[in-house]
Amino acid sequence: MISSPTFSTSRNQIAGLPIADLVSRFGTPLYVYDRSIIDLRIADLAAFDVIRFAQKACGNLAILDRMRRQGVLVDAVSAGEIKRAIAAGYSTDPQKHEIVYTADIFDAEALELVLEHSIPVNCGSPDMISQLGERKPGADVTLRINPGFGHGHSQKTNTGGQQSKHGIWHTQIDDCLRRADQHGVTITGLHMHIGSGTDLEHLGEVCEAMQRVAMEVGRTVKTISAGGGLPVPYKEDETYVDLTKYFELWDTTRNTLSKEFGHRLSLEIEPGRFLTAESGSLIAEVRSVKQVGENLFVLVDAGFNDLARPVMYGSHHPISVCGKSSDASEREEVDMVIGGPLCESGDIFTQREGGFVDTRKLPMCRVGDYVILENAGAYGFVMASNYNSKMRAAEVLIEDGEAKLIRQRETFEDLVRGEIIPS
Numbered sequence: 276m277i278s279s280p281t282f283s284t285s286r287n288q289i290a291g292l293p294i295a296d297l298v299s300r301f302g303t304p305l306y307v308y309d310r311s312i313i314d315l316r317i318a319d320l321a322a323f324d325v326i327r328f329a330q331k332a333c334g335n336l337a338i339l340d341r342m343r344r345q346g347v348l349v350d351a352v353s354a355g356e357i358k359r360a361i362a363a364g365y366s367t368d369p370q371k372h373e374i375v376y377t378a379d380i381f382d383a384e385a386l387e388l389v390l391e392h393s394i395p396v397n398c399g400s401p402d403m404i405s406q407l408g409e410r411k412p413g414a415d416v417t418l419r420i421n422p423g424f425g426h427g428h429s430q431k432t433n434t435g436g437q438q439s440k441h442g443i444w445h446t447q448i449d450d451c452l453r454r455a456d457q458h459g460v461t462i463t464g465l466h467m468h469i470g471s472g473t474d475l476e477h478l479g480e481v482c483e484a485m486q487r488v489a490m491e492v493g494r495t496v497k498t499i500s501a502g503g504g505l506p507v508p509y510k511e512d513e514t515y516v517d518l519t520k521y522f523e524l525w526d527t528t529r530n531t532l533s534k535e536f537g538h539r540l541s542l543e544i545e546p547g548r549f550l551t552a553e554s555g556s557l558i559a560e561v562r563s564v565k566q567v568g569e570n571l572f573v574l575v576d577a578g579f580n581d582l583a584r585p586v587m588y589g590s591h592h593p594i595s596v597c598g599k600s601s602d603a604s605e606r607e608e609v610d611m612v613i614g615g616p617l618c619e620s621g622d623i624f625t626q627r628e629g630g631f632v633d634t635r636k637l638p639m640c641r642v643g644d645y646v647i648l649e650n651a652g653a654y655g656f657v658m659a660s661n662y663n664s665k666m667r668a669a670e671v672l673i674e675d676g677e678a679k680l681i682r683q684r685e686t687f688e689d690l691v692r693g694e695i696i697p698s
């Protein structure tokens with residue numbers, strides 16, 4: 276699995292189903308998820324004791340349900356995500372630890388929900404230990420540690436180091452233990468999620484930091500979590516991480532600690548992107564093809580209201596074309612800019628970090644063709660907005676050769692729900 280992927284610039288099918296059929300049934304823009312790819316990625320991580328899905332990457336109830344049926348547990352970063360997990364059938368039995376609340380603060384609603392359902396908490400700030408302890412003396416907590424360095428695919432996804440708001444600074448364990456003692460709180464686990472885009476050289480340092488902090492907390496530690504951050508390739512020159520080595524590094528740390536403490540520690544991993552990114556595609560329809568000076572613009576009916584990663588991070592998504600009336604694979608490939616419908620010049624899918632407009636070599640497009648934005652299954656639909664009063668797209672899950680609607684396209688009524696014109 277260390278190989279690089281190959282991306283094709285044209286395609287007619289997703290998961291064996293004709294794109295034209297999907298569009299005629301569900302319309303565009305349309306998010307489509309291929310269940311079989313999610314299952315493959317779950318299988319890749321089988322060596323870990325617990326796979327905990329970071330649902331913020333792709334939170335549709337149907338996706339959570341399928342994760343649950345595969346034995347994948349879930350992470351929740353807000354009250355809404357706790358409710359989502361419960362709605363998808365996850366148990367709140369405190370023994371099972373199926374849902375964990377991981378955050379840097381409790382807002383009022385999250386704290387009440389955690390108390391109501393006895394949801395395990397992974398504290399990202401020392402204040403959380405005291406706030407939970409005051410309301411629930413004797414609680415068990417885990418700590419999210421900032422080891423003092425981080426690694427993200429962009430500054431906005433870097434989750435360790437002094438610039439990061441996430442986690443408890445690694446030198447403040449003593450303070451945490453004191454806060455815990457005040458309320459009879461026990462620290463039963465440690466967690467480090469240092470950023471999206473982990474590489475292996477870096478990981479050795481993370482494991483060392485985990486070991487050091489665990490020794491400081493002591494024998495009450497029963498679980499360690501490697502966090503998320505496993506990369507997926509978005510370009511042909513990018514590779515998967517060597518998962519065997521990745522597991523070995525963490526397993527060695529776990530085994531060292533198990534020996535020190537005299538009990539076997541459980542090893543968790545908490546991926547978001549890795550589990551769902553490659554399963555998802557956003558299908559858009561070409562609505563205009565126009566020459567603007569030197570540039571050929573292909574404008575589609577999906578925008579950054581549907582997929583925000585390119586405008587937010589300059590992220591690169593593989594793109595392919597599906598011809599409406601002729602096979603796109605037989606067409607000449609030309610450089611083009613792919614843009615959306617929004618009244619904002621940044622609404623471009625082919626851009627680099629910093630907002631520089633790029634071109635992509637793709638089969639010549641005509642109005643009515645489809646453009647497929649691939650690897651859009653993580654941080655795709657979940658970051659969608661109603662900007663420009665756009666209705667959010669429908670979502671479809673393909674499993675067992677069947678396309679199933681898992682979220683209706685929004686309507687105008689959805690759009691204005693809650694809005695009030697005072698008399």
Ligand SMILES: *Cc1c(COP(=O)(O)O)cnc(C)c1O
Binds near residue numbers: 471472505549653
């Ligand atoms: C976002 C997040 C993850 C998942 O990150 P990926 O890069 O998608 O794997 C895991 N854990 C926590 C606490 C997160 O906030």
